Amino acid sequence: MRDAHSEAPGLRPARVEDHADFVRLFGELGVEESPPPLDVWVSDLVKRAFFLDGTAGAGAYALVDVLGETGYVVNLVVAPDQRGRGLGRKVMRELATWFRARGCREWMLYVKPDNEPALALYGAVGMKAGRLETTWRLSRDHLEALPLAPAELEVVPVAGADLAPLTQAFGLVPGKLARFATQSTHRLRRLRDPEHPEVAGLGLMDVRPQARVLTPFFAATPAHARALLEAAFLELGGAQELRVVTGDSELGSLLSDAGARAVLRTLAMRGPLPDPQ
Numbered sequence: 001m002r003d004a005h006s007e008a009p010g011l012r013p014a015r016v017e018d019h020a021d022f023v024r025l026f027g028e029l030g031v032e033e034s035p036p037p038l039d040v041w042v043s044d045l046v047k048r049a050f051f052l053d054g055t056a057g058a059g060a061y062a063l064v065d066v067l068g069e070t071g072y073v074v075n076l077v078v079a080p081d082q083r084g085r086g087l088g089r090k091v092m093r094e095l096a097t098w099f100r101a102r103g104c105r106e107w108m109l110y111v112k113p114d115n116e117p118a119l120a121l122y123g124a125v126g127m128k129a130g131r132l133e134t135t136w137r138l139s140r141d142h143l144e145a146l147p148l149a150p151a152e153l154e155v156v157p158v159a160g161a162d163l164a165p166l167t168q169a170f171g172l173v174p175g176k177l178a179r180f181a182t183q184s185t186h187r188l189r190r191l192r193d194p195e196h197p198e199v200a201g202l203g204l205m206d207v208r209p210q211a212r213v214l215t216p217f218f219a220a221t222p223a224h225a226r227a228l229l230e231a232a233f234l235e236l237g238g239a240q241e242l243r244v245v246t247g248d249s250e251l252g253s254l255l256s257d258a259g260a261r262a263v264l265r266t267l268a269m270r271g272p273l274p275d276p277q
């Protein structure tokens, strides 16, 4: 990509040898998880990452995904010594063009609600704040504080026919579950009541065994959440702890009272892709 407004080089596709710069810049996100290792970079991420070369080394990178008609900006980082010079805005402008070329009409991302520079940048490109979510770090013991899971519920893998009803029931971005269903690092699970198999909105989780995180995670009640969480601990075998991302305030209060730790707050932002300039 070239920037039509300047002679400076535009975004270029990432290369395998960019991994060290990716790791360094990923650290600027200030999240708990470690940067993805080289094998994950090579097998998956490099194909959907872009770099903007600065005057001295990598100026910025972005990691993206396409969820149906929604462009997902997974990460955006500008090198600390190159901020405030329009690079972030330039990357977003070029990503909008890239997403449009792939049939997207909207875009979305997650941002920390106190990240003023990022909120200002995303607001300036037309995104609006949506759902606020918390990432909780919990152990099996914390589950004791939740109401008992309804005995009749089963936790079953999500099948192709479930994607549309689950998307509708939980207000998900269309195409998101279908995309995650194709990725080997994701395991989509849902709650099923054998007496009422047609009811879609009981619960849904995406178990990501490598990262030991459940996101998206939705449950009709805290008791339904317990059914999902117990199944996730079973599925993750020896895991002492896992992380779960939820915007459910009732569930959050119960987990907090039980002593689970809130490790991250994120605000979803989305909006129409801006018109090409």
Ligand SMILES: CC(C)(COP(=O)(O)OP(=O)(O)OC[C@H]1O[C@@H](n2cnc3c(N)ncnc32)[C@H](O)[C@@H]1OP(=O)(O)O)[C@@H](O)C(=O)NCCC(=O)NCCS
Binding pocket: 028, 029, 075, 076, 077, 078, 079, 082, 083, 084, 085, 086, 087, 088, 089, 090, 109, 110, 111, 112, 115, 116, 117, 118, 120, 121, 122, 124
């Ligand atoms: C957020 C980030 C990408 C912005 O990149 P940047 O290159 O500094 O941003 P730009 O210079 O292109 O600025 C674009 C707009 O962002 C906003 N902005 C940038 N820095 C700002 C600051 N320090 N305070 C308030 N607003 C700011 C302004 O609206 C600005 O527009 P303006 O120049 O017309 O006022 C950068 O600060 C960063 O990498 N932060 C660390 C990683 C991170 O938090 N990434 C976002 C994760 S969701």
